[in-house]
Amino acid sequence: MFTQLTLDITLKDSFTFDNFVTGDNQLLVDLLKDKKLDSEKQVYIWGMHNAGKTHILQALCQYYSGSNINVSYLPLHQLISYSPEVFQGQEEMDVCCIDDVQLLCDKPDWQEALFDLINRARENNTRLVISANQPPTEISIELNDLISRLQWGPVFKLNELSDTEKCLALQQRAECRGFDLADNVANYLLNNCHRDIADLFVIxxxxxxxxxxxxRRLTIPFVKSVLGD
Structure with missing residues (x-):
């Protein structure tokens, strides 16, 4: 069951494992999808902006939806304006996903709260899945004990997709929206638009x-007319 706070937090329907192109990240995806939950109790995922961290955390929540596994999703970019009390009770979940931990920089009360949550989660056998834009040893967090706790489980870098994989991701996203994206159109978008995959999805x-x-059909001339090329 997916458990959510009484805040304006929703999951994107498009953020699923079905349309997540794994690329070189298959080991991470296989670990997260293991419903036994006893292989690794904490997983730390880091990668550059728009590498797919939010996608994979929300995909995990949707993957467990409808099962007997209780999971929560905490996007810190939305929650940071609230109190660190949002971490209270999260150790009662089977899985707790925390997105954008780098935002706790210069916030000692939040850092202490996350430190305490990690300890409680370990005692309660809760799996924590944490994301950030840097590895734990390079993240700008002042509480050294928290940096140590963030390394209690495996640390994965979310590798960027190759050009071929980006085209595949675009075609899978198009299929989810109910239309076919021809190879030449996908390649045109990749070569003539911002190469960031999140920006390509918006386009x-x-x-x-x-x-x-x-x-109209999605052809290169039509794409040029819409984008003003």
Whole structure:
């Protein structure tokens, strides 16, 4: 069961394992999808901006949806304006996903709260899945004991997709939206737009809305007309 705070936090329907192109990250995905939950009690995932960290954490929550596994998702970019009390009771979950831990820099009360949660989670056999933009040893957190706790489990770098994998990701996203994305159109987007995969997904959504409104097929000339190229 997916448990959520009484805050305005929702999961994106498109963030699933079905449309997550694993690339060189298969070992991480296999570990997260292991429903036995006793192999690793804490997993730390880091990667550059828009590498897919939020996607994989939300995909994990949706993967467990409908099962007997209780999971929560805590996006710190939304919660940081609240009190660190949001960590209270999270050790009662089977799985707790915490996104963007680097945002706790210069916030000693939050750092102490996360330190305490990690200790409680270990005592309660709760699996913590934590994301950040840097490895634990390089993250700008002042509480050294917390840095040590963040290394209690395996640390994975979320590797960026290759160009071929980005094209595949675009085609899978298009398929989820109900249309086919030709190879030449996918390659055009990759070579003529911002290469960040998250930005490419936004462009793809814009193109999909345009083709539905104008009853057009997604061809390169149509893409150029929509994007103003």
């Amino acid at each position: 793809l959504e814009t193109l999909d809305k345009a083709q539905l409104q104008q009853h």
